[in-house]
Amino acid sequence: MGLHNAYAVKYGSTVIAGLQQLNAQTNPNVEAESGSGSPFPQFAVITSQRPRMMFNTKMAAAVLGLTGLTGAVIDGTNSLIGYFASLAASGLPAAGTVHRSYTAVRGLLYPRRISCSARGNLSVDAEAVLFSSDGATHPIAVSDAVALPAITPANILHGIGPITLGVTGTTVTAGCLQDVSIDFGSSPETLGCGSDLYDMHLQLTRVAPVITLRGIDAAVFAAAGGVPAVGQPLTHAATKIYFRKRNTTGVGFVGDATAEHIKLTANGVAVVTEHTGQGTSRAEVSIQITTAWDGTNAPVTINTASAIT
Amino acid sequence: MAKKKEPAADPVALDPEDRAIVRQVIQDIVGCGIPDAESRLSAMDGATVAKILELENAGERSQIVAILFA
Numbered sequence: 001m002g003l004h005n006a007y008a009v010k011y012g013s014t015v016i017a018g019l020q021q022l023n024a025q026t027n028p029n030v031e032a033e034s035g036s037g038s039p040f041p042q043f044a045v046i047t048s049q050r051p052r053m054m055f056n057t058k059m060a061a062a063v064l065g066l067t068g069l070t071g072a073v074i075d076g077t078n079s080l081i082g083y084f085a086s087l088a089a090s091g092l093p094a095a096g097t098v099h100r101s102y103t104a105v106r107g108l109l110y111p112r113r114i115s116c117s118a119r120g121n122l123s124v125d126a127e128a129v130l131f132s133s134d135g136a137t138h139p140i141a142v143s144d145a146v147a148l149p150a151i152t153p154a155n156i157l158h159g160i161g162p163i164t165l166g167v168t169g170t171t172v173t174a175g176c177l178q179d180v181s182i183d184f185g186s187s188p189e190t191l192g193c194g195s196d197l198y199d200m201h202l203q204l205t206r207v208a209p210v211i212t213l214r215g216i217d218a219a220v221f222a223a224a225g226g227v228p229a230v231g232q233p234l235t236h237a238a239t240k241i242y243f244r245k246r247n248t249t250g251v252g253f254v255g256d257a258t259a260e261h262i263k264l265t266a267n268g269v270a271v272v273t274e275h276t277g278q279g280t281s282r283a284e285v286s287i288q289i290t291t292a293w294d295g296t297n298a299p300v301t302i303n304t305a306s307a308i309t
Numbered sequence: 310m311a312k313k314k315e316p317a318a319d320p321v322a323l324d325p326e327d328r329a330i331v332r333q334v335i336q337d338i339v340g341c342g343i344p345d346a347e348s349r350l351s352a353m354d355g356a357t358v359a360k361i362l363e364l365e366n367a368g369e370r371s372q373i374v375a376i377l378f379a
Contacts, residue, residue, distance in 0.1 A: 012344065068342035078344065207340065265337075296371045298340030303333055 002144075004084035004100055007093065009055050010149050011066055011109055012078035018154020020123065021056040024082050024102040024140065048197055050190055051139045053082050053102065053128040059154055060114055060124040060243070061262055065304040067126065069184060070207055071110030080104045080128050085148055093148060101146040104130040104139055108188050108202055115181035122158040122243045122262070129188045135196030158262055159253070161242030161308060163213065165227070165270050165289070167235045172226055172270075175217035178284060180241070182211045182264070182300070209300045211241070211266060211289035216282045221272045227287055231271040234289065236297050239266045242308050256308035263306035267294040327362055334365050338377055349377070 006022035008015050027050045032041035057063060066072045074080045084100040085093035093099070107130035116122040130139035163174040185208035190199035220226045243262040245254040254260045268291035277283030291299035323331075328350070335346040350358065357376060364372050 064342070066342045066344060068336055068345070069340035072342050072344060296374055297337045301337040301340075303336070304343075305329075 003087040005087065005093075006055075007083040007085040007099070008149055008151055009053075009057075009083070010079075010081045011072060011074070014062065014066060015149045015151055016055070016057055016059050016062055017151035018059050019055050019057050021054070022082055022084070023052075023054040025052045025054070026140070027052050046197070048192060048199075049138070050199055051104070051130045053080060053104065053130065053140075054112075054126065055082070056123060056125050057154070058121045058123045058157055060122040060158060061156055061245070061304040063124045063126050064111060064114070064262065064302050067109055067111045068302055069111070069186075069209070069298050069300055070204060071108045071186065071188065074104055074107040074109055074128060074130070076105050080107065080109055080130075081149075083146070083148055086144075097145050097147045099144070099146050099148050101143045103141045103143070104128065105141075106131050106133060106139060108204070110186045110188060110204075111184050112186065113181065113183050115179070116158070116160050116243060118160060118178045120159065121246075122160075129190050129202065131190045131202055132196075132198035132200055135192060135194075135198055135200050137198070139198055153248075155248045155250075157246045158243035159246060161244035161261060163241045164239065165232060165234055165287075166238045167233050168238045170232075171238050172220060172232065174213050174215055174220055174287065177213060177215040179214040180212070180243075182209055184209045184300075207299070209266070209291045211291065211300075213287040213289070214284055215287075216284055218275065218283070218285055220287065221275055221285045227270050227272050229272070231269050234266055234268050234270055234291075236265040236267050236294065236301060239289075240264070241266065242306070244308065259305045259307045261306050261308050263303040263308075265297075265301045266291050267297065267299055268292045323358060330365060331358055331361050334361060334370065334373060335377065338370070338374055 008017045029048045033043040082102040086098045088094035109128040112125040114124045132139045165172045187206040188204045191201040192199040241264040245260045270289045273286045273288045275285045332346045
């Protein structure tokens, strides 16, 4: 009997702890071939596997610093390792090199989504698509004889900060936000050849981030001073989304002038999608920002060490 | 934002603040993370780094795209 719990992820030399979820998948394609003569499948076969590793953490700055918008390459220098701690009789992680690891040396680690609710902490969903060197070598190496990496307290947390949208000279301040989320819209695809069991190639076909802001200040949906019904163009220069870093003491926030906050800028269009209320609860306005490349910067830029200005 | 001072010609001797500016420019344009941006920065010669810093300080980021993807 070997009980384990999710412990940490390591990319290169960077250890990401404080995980909310860790999921190592083989993602197999299994076929049950049927033919005449029997209602039962006559051959069960694993035709391919497309392994993935996924995790969720509130160490958003660390993850976004690694991946940026388009992801971080997993290779021999910067491998990706998912750790599951083997539990001792005490119920705590056992001592020694007795733990489970899943190691990948080919792939792409990329951000799928970040989200933060009012008074909550920013969390990030990250995923790694993995592939093989030769189509026959499994993309994930499994070991039950590793030590756990050293971890530090997962206390680098961020809450919703000030958000302004628009173009230079015409900006909207999103007030009283209840939720901010970004779906990074990344579509990395791996590809295999012939009868290869595992993919050998990778292509990032699309990165199309969509940002959703949800708040209770109806003034954000207005012809003047808000996002008008027809929509609002956005540029990087005037569209800033901050996530404010909490003090590691747990009391208050890091000062605005200190370059430790997360800043995102975006280019594209914003449109109010709905103003909705249920029962006696306060109505909410939702703004959807669909981003686009401006010819220079990525659709969303990410700075994990920014002052709030 | 933009800083007005002479950039170092040698990337090894680059002021840490200037290096952070160039790295962030690379991140913004490429969309990559810090390790990839550092790798790209380290592979550049001093003149290229100085040119990127000069263009960024002058508010001419669009011209940096051609340098990064040349």
